Amino acid sequence: MIFDLELILDSIPQMLMGLGLTLQLLFLSLALGTALAIILLLMRISGRWVLAAPAMAYIYIFRGTPILVQIFIIYYGLPQLELVRESILWPILREPFGCAIVALSLNTGAYVSEIFRGGVLGVDRGLKEAASALGLSARQRFIYITAPIAIRLSLPAYSNDVVSLMKSTALASTITLLDMTGIARTIVAETYAPYEVFLSLMVIYLVLTWMIQRSFGWIEKRMSRHVRSEI
Amino acid sequence: EKLRVGMECTYAPFNFKNENGDLMGYDVDVARGVAGLIGADLEFVCQKWDGMIPALLANKFDLVVASMSITDKRLEKMDFSDTYRISVGRLVGKKSAGLKLFDSTDKPIPANFADLKVGVERASTYADWFKNELPKANVVLYDTNESLYLDLVNGRTDMIMTNPMKAHLRFLSKEDGAGFEFVSPQIDERKYFGIGVGIGLRKGNDELKARLNKAIKTLTDNGYLESYALKYFPFAIH
Amino acid sequence: MEVLTGWWDDFFWGSLVVVKLFFVALILTVLFGLIGSAAKLSKNRVANAIANGYTIVFRGTPEILVLLLFYFGSAIALTALAQVFDPDVKFVDFPPFWAGSLAIALIIGSYATETFRGAFLGVDSGQIEAARALGLSNLQTFIYVRIPAMWRLALPPFGNHMLSLIKDTALVAIIGLEETLFVAEQAIGYTAKPFTLYLVVGAIYLGFSTIITLTVMLCEKYANRHLEIAK
Amino acid sequence: MSDNQQDVIVQVENVDKFFGDFQALKAVNLTVARGERVVVCGPSGSGKSTLIRCINRLEAHSSGRILINGHELTDDVKDIDAVRREVGMVFQSFNLFPHLTVIENLMLAPKLVRKTSKTENRELAMEMLARVKIQDQAEKWPSALSGGQQQRVAIARALCMNPEVILFDEPTSALDPEMISEVLDVMIDLAKEGMTMICVTHEMGFARSVADKVVFMDQGEIVETGPPATFFDSPKSDRTRLFLQQILSH
Amino acid sequence: MSDNQQDVIVQVENVDKFFGDFQALKAVNLTVARGERVVVCGPSGSGKSTLIRCINRLEAHSSGRILINGHELTDDVKDIDAVRREVGMVFQSFNLFPHLTVIENLMLAPKLVRKTSKTENRELAMEMLARVKIQDQAEKWPSALSGGQQQRVAIARALCMNPEVILFDEPTSALDPEMISEVLDVMIDLAKEGMTMICVTHEMGFARSVADKVVFMDQGEIVETGPPATFFDSPKSDRTRLFLQQILSH
């Protein structure tokens, strides 16, 4: 099979027009999802059953079902309910962009909160005890000792999650959004040439992945100055 | 001889599954009728619309009997039999909206399409029509026909363009579609909608194509096509 | 719920497709993971480079894109390959089931590669030295010391991979394999009740996820039985 | 409070401690006067750590009373914080905050707990680092220091809160042999300056030369208490004798 | 081979070892006769572990010769395996296989290396467990044992291969003080039975009472060698004196 080079050169700029949308989806849902994750984390480690149980149930459901199904429920399913269509959220849920942001954020929140929890659990108990022995209050211990150490511990897993979120944005193409994948699928449907188009798209996503990983590698290095390199 | 037939399986009443899981519809009947005449066994393959032609070219199946219109663009990549039904499109919108979209000569008035969202299926002839005739229109692309109706009802789009027979049967005549009506005349410009719907096949299968054409002629002449249509519509559609 | 009448059996067969996909892909995933990690840990530079390329491509590309490429590309690639050996071959078909399971296994296998690699590295080098000091050969050390120690470490992250795997099966609806999500779409075409039907799919997947989680818990308990007595 | 009682800094009265069903402390009594140096020893699992963790309320005791400088340790948060300010603690595993430099480790608690000014804290910190002879390491990360240096920083960190009493839980047992003496030297200096100390340790040389009182624990009980001379040379109980034999034999 | 040479079990001749640019062993010479007990000591990083790891070829030396029972250690795999069967090794961190029970730990190497029968291996294993006085723990997981017990299992595991010489790398330094003597007792018993041993340790009491020869290393070199009496009481080199002072001061 001979590749149609002209088509590749033609379609890459077209697909890149969707890059903006892909990045918007990524950054917006990353910010919202991380905020949600922190709330869920605080609920889980609050030690209060009424807060911890809903957070656990939430995490369980969102990690236990495919994100594609979550997107479909939110986009096609929710508007079936009168309640939703009359709520103040309707202006957001009416738009496919809003639905994609909501779905991606809700999903990421569940995953990231577990990552943060792992980081918090990874903080050496001795350090918290040393802080108590010095007279720091529970809140001070969390802010000055647990959080900074937990963030560094969570960073590698968090960067993985950013990459999977970036990949999940491609699913927005299933709810009419013309992100990079949406544009690519349209080009394929018009040109009937999937290989050229999808392979070029794959390269674009790989570059994005690479950039995300490099950025996090840099951040991690900066945050690990205090860890001896030979260990 | 065994022939694999690609179709969406979600495009009622042309090709769809009922609650018992039986494949049925006008396309299915045509395919079965043709197979009977040329003496072939059929195997149906369900395939999403936007991959229909790539899948045919990749030899996932041998025939497309999926309400696919014969267009020049498609003919560049594949071959078609003679038509077994007509191909037209029509816009559906809200009854109360009072839309005036076409002038007295049935030409669209581009200005009146501004600010309106139109849903169509990705890679359909309708999408082509909009792209060329109304390039400024706000077109939203869907993966399945069914989601067109869902989002029209949800208010995410102001109108949709689709096959009028299907729209009538699956939507306008149902409870959901009560508040909606056709808001355009029939659009059937040959340039986009071609000469009608045919059976698609890979190029270079002229012998098969000849047999298909002969079978379709027989079905037409002997009134079979009409009887298939009357199962779903109150009129013939070929 | 009466909208579901008549569709239950379709959901059952759809679920069966999911289960079959899951097991086939699981076996392939373990295979790819072991081969990949062995290649990464080996000193052979070619094997290293191939394994690195493999994990970069499959971890950096959206799953939906891999699946589409595989679905469209596999038959053509396979045909081209077959024609090298026998020019008369017109077409080699690659059934969607196998395209789907292979694509999913390649994706998850790239994650498993990293997991297994980390687990092999996590095996206390003291144990390996003890085995060598006792005169065990490299192969014996691998089978009797490294694998048993490795699988205990690999199990928790591998459990997560199994969850991703089951959820990725939902994506094969995009290539038209008749699993639960595809059944739901057909049913929606008939009933116009997307909310109910997508919820059913979500519930089915939640069930699968629960079963996997419980199974992994049991396996972990077994793998860690030697640590239980210790506090 | 009578004059006599004022001199008592730590008073442990009939304290029990349960972990679930397991009793880690059994009716423990201990009085430590201002300026007194107490060494606690005993086999592993005998409750030494539990005892001093209760004194600092890192664990809550199950029954009995613990008084620090006259304040009783209860669940009342205010009291605990007040008490913790008077009690410093040094751990076996140093527990320096890895994300803070040495001097930041020392300045954190004064800033958050005492809310004193930054210059003041820095001065204090440098003074304490000098006291443990390590002022030239102030700007390093803890991980860049040797174990002995880390433990000296940990002692300086405890000193920064100007505690009435310092608790040590096996401060030298995670150290390489050559580093043990540098930490013991610092502790001996502290003792000479009159600091009140309770120290869990197996360094019998240290106990002999520095302690005013040696306490031997076994199975959650205090089995024997006495000045080092009597304790080492004529232990009363068999259990003590056996333990000393094991410890000193090699 | 002359009669005289036959009595030499381990011969290290002029051995250098480089890690990259760093020289961990510098022209080391050491001869160990059958039945001899050698204690190696020296500060951290002086190359003690490196030396005995080279003797067991867990590391390959960079130049010079090492002979075990007359076989030279080279890259030739067959020879290494043959040599390893004659050299047992006990590590600081025990390194028991955690997924195998105590007795399975002991039976694994005989099964895989000697290919002897299961009953035979089990008998041998029980015998060795008896030798380290721990036969009642045979069916437990290693993690259920105390450190001292684990180290005794590790010794028994090495004994199961019936080695000519056993190497110990700080076998007691990961242990709690009370457990040290139980392990040292087992080692003393082995010594009494005439086992050839090379032992890296800081337990000077053990060295004094058991060793035929004490070797002091510093910065990759053997600085001083001698019988314990001379070594401890009149060390020749300044470096040795300084080291002994630090180790014995507390």
Ligand SMILES: Nc1ncnc2c1ncn2[C@@H]1O[C@H](COP(=O)(O)OP(=O)(O)OP(=O)(O)O)[C@@H](O)[C@H]1O
């Ligand atoms: N948080 C806890 N939960 C349950 N049991 C505990 C806990 N902390 C300590 N114990 C138990 O209490 C007993 C006393 O422990 P403690 O740590 O005080 O002993 P120790 O004398 O300090 O021993 P070591 O010399 O090993 O440090 C031990 O049996 C221990 O297992």
Ligand SMILES: Nc1ncnc2c1ncn2[C@@H]1O[C@H](COP(=O)(O)OP(=O)(O)OP(=O)(O)O)[C@@H](O)[C@H]1O
């Ligand atoms: N694999 C290695 N790679 C690089 N350097 C090493 C390696 N192993 C040891 N070294 C270095 O060789 C030197 C000697 O190390 P060795 O472990 O033999 O010392 P040691 O005398 O056993 O010390 P310790 O008492 O701390 O166990 C050290 O400086 C160490 O950092």
Ligand SMILES: [Mg+2]
């Ligand atoms: Mg303790």
Ligand SMILES: [Mg+2]
């Ligand atoms: Mg060493």
